[in-house]
Structures are given as C-alpha cells and as structure tokens.
Amino acid sequence: MLAKLARKAFPKSLWLYHCNSGACNGCDIEILNVLTPYYDVERFGIKLVGSPRHADVMLLSGAVTRPTFPLVKRALEAIPAPKLVFGVGSCALGGGCWFDTYNVSGGGATAVPIDYYIPGCPPRPEAIVYGVALALGLVDKKAAPVELKQVEFPIDAQLRTKAWEERNVIYKLLRD
Amino acid sequence: MWLTSKIKQVLLVLKPGKVTLNYPAESRPVPEGFRGQPAWDHTKCIGCGGCANHCPARTILTRDICPEIRILFYDGARCTYCGRCADVCPEKAIVMSPDFELATGDRNDITQSLELFMLTCQRCGRCYDLEIKNAIDKLDLRGYRYDSLEARTVIRRSTDRFAPDVLGATEAFRRPDRIGG
Amino acid sequence: MRALIYVSPLINAAVFLLLAPLFEGVLRKLAAKIQSRQGPPLIQPYRDLLKLLGKQNLNSAGTWPFKLAPLGAFAAVLVVVVLIPFGGRLGVFAGRLDVIVVVYLLTLGGVAVLMGALASRNTFALIGASREMVTMIMVEPVLAVTLILGAVKLRSLGLAAAMPGAAGAKFTLSTGLMLAVYLLALQAFVARQPFDIAEAEVELLEGPFIEYSGPNYALFKYAMMLKQMFYAWLFVSVFLPWIRTGIYPADIVLQLAAMLVVFLLIGLVGSTNPRLRIDQAVRYYAVLIVLSLAAVALAVKGW
Numbered sequence: 001m002l003a004k005l006a007r008k009a010f011p012k013s014l015w016l017y018h019c020n021s022g023a024c025n026g027c028d029i030e031i032l033n034v035l036t037p038y039y040d041v042e043r044f045g046i047k048l049v050g051s052p053r054h055a056d057v058m059l060l061s062g063a064v065t066r067p068t069f070p071l072v073k074r075a076l077e078a079i080p081a082p083k084l085v086f087g088v089g090s091c092a093l094g095g096g097c098w099f100d101t102y103n104v105s106g107g108g109a110t111a112v113p114i115d116y117y118i119p120g121c122p123p124r125p126e127a128i129v130y131g132v133a134l135a136l137g138l139v140d141k142k143a144a145p146v147e148l149k150q151v152e153f154p155i156d157a158q159l160r161t162k163a164w165e166e167r168n169v170i171y172k173l174l175r176d
Numbered sequence: 177m178w179l180t181s182k183i184k185q186v187l188l189v190l191k192p193g194k195v196t197l198n199y200p201a202e203s204r205p206v207p208e209g210f211r212g213q214p215a216w217d218h219t220k221c222i223g224c225g226g227c228a229n230h231c232p233a234r235t236i237l238t239r240d241i242c243p244e245i246r247i248l249f250y251d252g253a254r255c256t257y258c259g260r261c262a263d264v265c266p267e268k269a270i271v272m273s274p275d276f277e278l279a280t281g282d283r284n285d286i287t288q289s290l291e292l293f294m295l296t297c298q299r300c301g302r303c304y305d306l307e308i309k310n311a312i313d314k315l316d317l318r319g320y321r322y323d324s325l326e327a328r329t330v331i332r333r334s335t336d337r338f339a340p341d342v343l344g345a346t347e348a349f350r351r352p353d354r355i356g357g
Numbered sequence: 358m359r360a361l362i363y364v365s366p367l368i369n370a371a372v373f374l375l376l377a378p379l380f381e382g383v384l385r386k387l388a389a390k391i392q393s394r395q396g397p398p399l400i401q402p403y404r405d406l407l408k409l410l411g412k413q414n415l416n417s418a419g420t421w422p423f424k425l426a427p428l429g430a431f432a433a434v435l436v437v438v439v440l441i442p443f444g445g446r447l448g449v450f451a452g453r454l455d456v457i458v459v460v461y462l463l464t465l466g467g468v469a470v471l472m473g474a475l476a477s478r479n480t481f482a483l484i485g486a487s488r489e490m491v492t493m494i495m496v497e498p499v500l501a502v503t504l505i506l507g508a509v510k511l512r513s514l515g516l517a518a519a520m521p522g523a524a525g526a527k528f529t530l531s532t533g534l535m536l537a538v539y540l541l542a543l544q545a546f547v548a549r550q551p552f553d554i555a556e557a558e559v560e561l562l563e564g565p566f567i568e569y570s571g572p573n574y575a576l577f578k579y580a581m582m583l584k585q586m587f588y589a590w591l592f593v594s595v596f597l598p599w600i601r602t603g604i605y606p607a608d609i610v611l612q613l614a615a616m617l618v619v620f621l622l623i624g625l626v627g628s629t630n631p632r633l634r635i636d637q638a639v640r641y642y643a644v645l646i647v648l649s650l651a652a653v654a655l656a657v658k659g660w
Contacts, residue, residue, distance in 0.1 A: 006411025013404040037394035040196040045401050053415065053570040056408070080413040080570040090233070093283065094253035094328075097233045100351075107253070109283075118279045119213075119286055121256040126199055131279030133200040143278045146288040148218035185629055189391050196395040 010056070010082065011136050013045040017055030017079065021072045021108070023062025026122035027089035031059060033125040041129055044136065052078040063091035063104045064111045072111045084135065087114040088128065090121045211259045211272040213252060216290055220269035223248065223292040225321065227261035227270060234330040236261060237323035243338040246294050246321075251328045252278070252286030324349040361605070366439040366448040372609065373438045377582035378402035380589075380620050384549075387624035406579060412571035426473025427569065427576035433466035434583045442520050443590065444609040445601050455514040456504040463500065466580060467493045473577075474565030485564025488554050488635050492545060495642040499542045502649040503595060506535050509656045519591065522598015531655035536596045538648045543619075545642070546588040548581065549627035554635050589619040 020028055034041045035048060049055050052075050064072055076085065085108070090096045092108035099106050108114050118131035133139045197204065206212070223246045228236040233254035239247045262270040278286055319334040324346050331346050382399040389396020437459055440450050467489070474486035507521030508514045510529075522528060545552035566577055593600065593615040600611050633641065 002407075003411060006407050009404040009407035010411060013401065013408045015405075037195050037392055038197055039199060040389075040394040040396070042389065042397050043196065043395040045397050045404060051567045053568055054566075054574060056412070078415075080415045082412070090254055090256055094251075096254055097256055099233065099254055106351075116279060116281050117253075117283060117286075119252060119255070120276060120278070121258075124276050126203070127276045127279065129199050130277045134279050139200050141280055141285070142275075143280045143285040145284055145286075147291075148216060148288070149291040150218050150221075150293050182629060186391070186625060189393070189629070192393045194390075194395055195393045 013047075014057050014084075014132075014136075015047050015049045015055045016057050016059050017049060017052045017075070018059045018061070019052075019072060019075050021060060021062040021068040021092075021111070022065035022104070023089065023091055027061035027091070027120075030120075030122040030125050030128060031061065031088060034128050036125075039125040039129055041132060044132065046132065052076075053080065055079055056082070057084045057086060058112070059086050059088055060092045060108045060112065060114065061088045063095045063098050063106070064108055066103050066105065069105050069111055072108075076112045084115045085112050086131065086135070087117045088120075088131075089123060090119055093117050093119055096121065206274040206276070210274050210276075211257045212275040213255070213257070213273055213278060213286065214250065214259075214261055214270050215273040215275075216248070216250070216288060217269045217271070218290050218292070220267045221248065221265075221290060221292060222267055222269075223294050224266060226264045226266065228321075228323075228330070230260045230264045232256065232258060232260065237325060237328065237330060238321045239323050239325055239343075240294075240320045240338060241343065243320075244294055246292045247325065248290040248292060249323075249325050250288040252288070253283050253328070255286075322346040327351050361446065362449045362451075365443070365446050365605075366450065368609075369441065369443045369448070370435065370439050372443065372613075373583055373586055374435075376613070377579065377586050378406060380586055380616070381582045383617065383620055384585075384624045384627070387621060388628045391625070391628040402578075402582070406575050409575035409578070410572050414571045414573060420476050422472045422476035423568075424573075426469045426476065427573040427580070429469030429472070430466045430580040431576045431583075433462045433469060434580045434587065437462045437466075437587060438583055440516060441587070441590065442516060442594070444605055444612060445520060445594075445603075446605055446608070447516060451516045455516060456508060456518045457514060459516075459519070460497070460501050460504065463584075464493070464497065466584070470565055470577070473569070477565075477568040479568050481567050482565050485567070489565055491635055491639065492548075492552065492554060495639055495646070496542070496545050498646045499538060499642075499649050500546065502653055503535060503539055503591065505653060506531060506656050507595060509653065520594045520598070522595070528598065529656070530660045531652045532596065534652040534655065535649060538645050538652065539592060539596065540622075542642070542645050543588065543592065543623060544626055544630075545638070547585045547623055549623060551627075551630040551633045552638055553632060554638060585620075585623075586616065589616040589623070592619050 018028065018031055033039060052058070056079070058076055058079055060072065062068075076083070087093055087108040091098070092114070094109075095104050095107040098104045105111065116131055116135050118128055120127050123131070130139065134141060223238075225238045225246075225248075228234075228238045228248070233256055235251050235254045237249045237251065239249070241247060257272070259272050262268075262272050280286065319336050320338050321331075321334050322343050323330050326347070327349050329349065329351055331349060333342060333346070335342055379399060379402075381402040382397070385401065386396045386399055440448065440454060440459060440462075442448065442451070471486050471489060471493075474482040474489065504518050507518035507526065510521050510526035511518055521532075526532075544550070566574060569577060590612065593612050597615060600615050601608050602611065
C-alpha cells in the first residue's frame, strides 16, 4: 500500500539534478530561469537539488564532451531508481553545431538513455516548463514529423495562382 | 533601526503580489521576430540546397533519389534556431515559425521532409556548368547530392550526373566510431 | 483522569508526526509568497516524503553507521516529542525523567547526523559535518539555559520545567530577557537562514546529507521537521504561559495555533536574510550565550 502511495506521489514531487556536460551555459541559465517567480516550476512540486543521490530526474545540458563522458554516466548511476533523464537544448539532443568535432561525443544519447528531449538553443523557459508538463502528463505532445510533397511543378503552381489572381482580383488601372 | 529596515524590506517585497504566469494553462504570445522551428513551404521551394549548405549544424540534408526527385530533410535534433536557412533562401520558402513547444520523447518527431520535383536538362541530366574544374568551385556541391538520411549525416560528395551506385553506397553509410562508441 | 497520562505521550507523537510536514509546507509557501511566486501546495512535503520512501535505497558507503544514522536521528527526536508536556499535560514519564534527558536526546540526534555524515566518505559531507558540529556546540547552551531557567524557578529539574508558567512560576525579568534571547536564537535551532550553515544548499550541496538517498533521506528530513516543530513548541510553552485554558483538547489546538504564528515568524526571518559564515555566526552566538547566562543569574537572584 505504501508502494502504491509512493508511486502516486512520484510525479507530484520530482526533484531535479542539473548536470552540465560541457554546455555553453545558455541552457543552464534557462533552467535557472525556470525556477524564478515568472515561470515558477516549484508549483508543480519540482525542486532543484544539489546531490544526484537526492534527485529523481537528471537534466542533461550540453554536448557530452570527452572528459565529461564517464562522469555523466556515473552521475546517472548515482541517482536512485526510479529515474528519468531530460535532455535540454540542441546540444543534448544531437551535439548541436559541434556534433562531429574532436572533443564531442555527439549528444546526450551516446552517454545515457534520454527519456524526453526539449529542443531549443537555448529552449525558452516556457519550452522547458512545457517539456516537464509533458512528462508529468499535464499537456499533449505538439511536435510531430512533417512530410511535404510537391504534387506539381513549381512553374505550374505559379501559373495557376497567377490565373486565379487575374480572375478574382480587380486591378485598378490608373490612367493619366 | 535594523528592525525597521527589515520591516520595510518585507513590505516592499510583498507589494508585487504573485507574478507567476499560469503557463501550461494559458500561453502568452511570442515576441515579434522570435525564431522558433523553421517551417518549409513546399510550393515555393526550388530545391537549391542553399539552406543545407549554410546550416551551421548540418541539420538540413539533401538527397537525390533519382534525377527528378530530391528529398530535403530537416532533422531538427541539432538545429540551433539561428535562422540562416531562412535568410539565405532565394524564394523565401522558409519561415522561422513561432513554435517552441517541441518537447518530445522521440527524436523523429521534430523532423520535416520535403519531396521535390527537380527539372532536368534534356541534354545532360542536370543544368550544371561542366567547365568548372577547380576544387573551390567544386566544393559548392552543385549537382547531385547524396546525404545519408538514415545516419542523418551530410556526405560531401556530389556528382555531375545522377549516379545510382554512389546513391547505393551512401545508403549504407555509418558515422565513424569516435568517442565512446 | 489517570489514564490520560498514559495516553498523552501517544497523542503527542501522533499530532507531531502528522502535522510536522504541514508546518514545513507552510514555511515553503511563505517563502514563495515573499518571493512573489505561487509556490508549492501546502501538502507538498507529504508528497516529498512519500516519494522518497518509494525510491531505491542506495547504500553508497556500505558501513553500519551510515545505515544507522537516520534511524538514530529520527528515534532521538521522536522520543523527545513523546516526553514533552504538549498541551500542558505531563505524561507518564514526568516523575521518572527530567529535562537533562531532553537536552541529551537532542544532542544525540545531532550526533547521529554527524555520524552519518562522517560515515559518508565524502568531502562535502565532511565540511558539512564540521560546520554542523560547531553549530551544535554554540546552540546547545542557549537551549539548556531555556530549560534550566524553568528548573531554577520551580526548584526542580523535572519535565515541568518545560512549561514553567503553567506549573506556577511567574513571568519575571529573567524570563523576558530569555524570551528575547530565544527569539534571536530561534533561527539556528531550526537550521534556517541566516544560520543554515551546515546544510548550505548551494555551497555545500546539502552538506551532511549528500550521500543519503530514498528512505534514509526521508527519515532525516522527517527528523528535521519534528525538530522544527519541537523548538516552536518550546517557545510557546516556556514564554507564552497565558495561552492555556485548562481543557486538554483546547490547549492542544491553542498551542498549535501559536506554533503556527512562530512558524510564520521563522519563515519571514528566514526568507529575508542571507546566510552567515560560520565565524560570524559564532560571534553572534557568543553574545547570546553571555546574555542567557545573565538571565540565569537574574533568575537565581529571584528577579
């Protein structure tokens, strides 16, 4: 019974541990912004803690660089189960602009399994709050893959719209 | 003395009341000029690949699967939302939309792909000036391109005429094993 | 009713255990309101404790002091809660134990925290433990003098010294002086700003508790919450003796309401002050210790 109560209490009281694996600090500043009075994420019960042993969620920011690669893994091991990992920013997603440089291992997913991605460079604090709310189940997912196909040649499309214009738009000719 | 200043501090601090925005319930409109995820308009895109050439994170990939069809793939994972693609596009087909609520559990949810018809030159297969032989102009990657969509990588090979064997070779491309595997 | 003295310790334990997280929630909500934000709901610490109980218990140091320390701290504070005359009614232990036991048990709780911190094999915990030691040393004399004041007035060291006003002592100059000293010292008793040096969150990554996870950490947090409530109760009981009606349930409710006001004061002072360095705190406390000794001298003289 206690286990059931604990499971119910888990999403209402997530404690975050912020792990910066070589980030430029843009995402870190946005994460701190999320705790400020405007975007106050503490109303969801979320707190930022200093030790991974107290945390439930690891917020990973930064493209995982070579020196921090084993450290990120150790930080994740230090978090007691059940745990989640959020990758914040485009560096944690895939390495950002530096995905193929000499010191970067290509994003958070190469070091730790990431459960939720929050894209952005840096993500707005509202985007981070949205990502957290998505993980808690408060909102629905808005991103979806988009596939666009051209069904006619561009020149045909242009001629078609020009013909429509000539039929429907009244051109006022200024004489004189 | 100290006490009165502390009391004044408390009164000052309590004046604004509650400033928390009720965020997931109500959202504010984004500021003007905000750069969210780029959005392509497939009716305007001519498939020049300028956005792919200028992307600093090599997030936009182009692949010619046959002489007439080019796939332009935006893999949003590494996008830094800089807006260079929108600046460079000659047809203004890319617009930085105000979407920023992109959080997801799956990386494939933030991709966009365009399938475009390309007109071909009746004589040589693609309009391309065969007289340019120097290395610098060849770096411009005009011609047919074969970026790997599976490995989400830009492959800097381009051919003057469509080469199905190069296409086949790049289909199986895997990024080299560097740090940490 | 004679049976009441057997039941009242249990009522103490029940009331304190149930309401300690609520008072902590009040503190967090007040801090949020002062920072102009919405803040967590009042029942948030209950959820925190439940969630911590459901996590995996990583035994990172692997030694028995590490495992035993949270139990020791929690047990010590719980026994203190059971002993105190909550609601103006002494329990069954009143004839057998005295206030020295109360001071001893609170120190034991602090030593348990130190034991856990030193068994953690972590440098941050070591620094946190050394600061916690200094804090304990400087806080204990003021606590002891608060209880000894009542003992001097009632001429006995029994547990009634924790409620001297109710037991018949008069509110004199020494009590007034001690009231001021206790209010000035309250923040260090409950380990809040400006005196939360041991658990300095940003500086020391949670200090002595850095290696504790899950259920162990829940026990420590619960022990801290109970300690907070105890100190607020001590203030109400020793220095506000006119808050009593004689009827046991009404007394409990009145004392809880007064404790709530004390908690609001703690929260207010805690949110508007920066944290002091350990040497600044010791200097501040040295003055308070001298004043409290002066209060005892006045009480012995009869004033």
